[in-house]
Amino acid sequence: GYLQSALDDRWPPKLKVLGAEVGYGLLVSSAIFALGHIATEPQWSRLAVFFPSLLFGWLKARVRGVGTPALFHASCNVFSAHLARGFGYLSVS
Secondary structure, three states: OHHHHHHHHHOOOOEEEOOEEEOHHHHHHHHHHHHHHHHHOOOHHHHHHHHHHHHHHHHHHHHOOOHHHHHHHHHHHHHHHHHHHHOOOOOOO
């Protein structure tokens, strides 16, 4: 959230998408978010988090805070882990 806000200060958003003002800050912060995920687990598929990050960033811009997108991100992680367990990708400890 901080990074997106700082980048938005540098490059003010010029596009309004469904009530949220977005711009280069959203794209750059989402790219950094994806690179951070690949740094923790070096697999090219980890770059796919760029796309949900666009949604998290849009939500941050829409509600003008980080609480709602943080809760949404956490619920996505829980849902993803639940699906992975259901398909046998994660073992239950």
